[in-house]
Amino acid sequence: MWYWTPGQLSVYNTPCYLPVVSPPPLCTPGRVQRNPLEREYYQFLFQVHEKDLATYLQADFKGEGWAGNLGVRIVNTEENIVTYSGQNVSASTPGAVLTSLFGPFVGLPVSHNYSDFLPSANLKIDMTPDVIARFAASQTMTRADYSALAGSTNLAPPGTLTGIGSGTGGNPDLKPIRSTNYDVGLEWYFAKRSLLAGTLFYMDLQNYIGFGSQTLSYLTYGPPAPPQGALVQYNLTVPVNTKGRVQGIELVYQQALADHFGLEGNYTYTDGRQTEGVLQGGDDRLVGTS
Numbered sequence: 001m002w003y004w005t006p007g008q009l010s011v012y013n014t015p016c017y018l019p020v021v022s023p024p025p026l027c028t029p030g031r032v033q034r035n036p037l038e039r040e041y042y043q044f045l046f047q048v049h050e051k052d053l054a055t056y057l058q059a060d061f062k063g064e065g066w067a068g069n070l071g072v073r074i075v076n077t078e079e080n081i082v083t084y085s086g087q088n089v090s091a092s093t094p095g096a097v098l099t100s101l102f103g104p105f106v107g108l109p110v111s112h113n114y115s116d117f118l119p120s121a122n123l124k125i126d127m128t129p130d131v132i133a134r135f136a137a138s139q140t141m142t143r144a145d146y147s148a149l150a151g152s153t154n155l156a157p158p159g160t161l162t163g164i165g166s167g168t169g170g171n172p173d174l175k176p177i178r179s180t181n182y183d184v185g186l187e188w189y190f191a192k193r194s195l196l197a198g199t200l201f202y203m204d205l206q207n208y209i210g211f212g213s214q215t216l217s218y219l220t221y222g223p224p225a226p227p228q229g230a231l232v233q234y235n236l237t238v239p240v241n242t243k244g245r246v247q248g249i250e251l252v253y254q255q256a257l258a259d260h261f262g263l264e265g266n267y268t269y270t271d272g273r274q275t276e277g278v279l280q281g282g283d284d285r286l287v288g289t290s
Helices: 006-012 146-150
Strands: 046-063 066-085 106-128 131-142 154-156 165-168 177-191 194-220 230-258 261-274
Touching (some): 046 146
Parallel strands (some): 165 230
Antiparallel strands (some): 066 106, 106 131, 131 177, 154 165, 177 194
């Protein structure tokens, strides 16, 4: 078993400050920095405050051999996002955070307020006593994930100061995904508690979240930068709004064998493609579809 003497613990916990030019006695850059304020790397932090208000109205209709409804959902979203950056920040920058040993950082607030009017319609027609046709059309809205809006910045420094590093980050200016959806289905109830059905679907996606890039400069410590740090360029991969479409078919089979036994199976084929911002010769498969 290894024991630490009080003197050894004192040396181990002695703060080490960056940039390290002339380390104080009993301190080397490799030792752990225990002060939580000084060791905080603010580019890993973000804040997202979201306030949502929604209301929904629906009217139902029916007649001889048919039924349907019309509806609308009205949504208001307010977003307040804060990310932190060390790009072109100095001790004199208003609002700069100066407690971190990784350099000064400043919070970058971004606010958005948007409203959506989302209609929907559904129709069911009894083709025969055993066959039902269904039609649906709607518009939907999906907000961007918090990690996409304000994800932490991760950097991989280049090999030389004249090179360009790589990294990933968030995008606080992402718009919500808005989709126009169409469904057409046919259901055949060929026996008691038994069903054979098929549905065709299509979605036209606006502001779908794909990936793009932007080049920014960050104060960098460690190789290849000198001890006092240097501004280094990084090509960041970030989420961006784009366009896409999804289409496919869904098949369902259900067969009752006895009062408490049966068979059930389903199959779905989906083809998702990005329709905007695809590089020549690039992959147009939609992120998130299989």
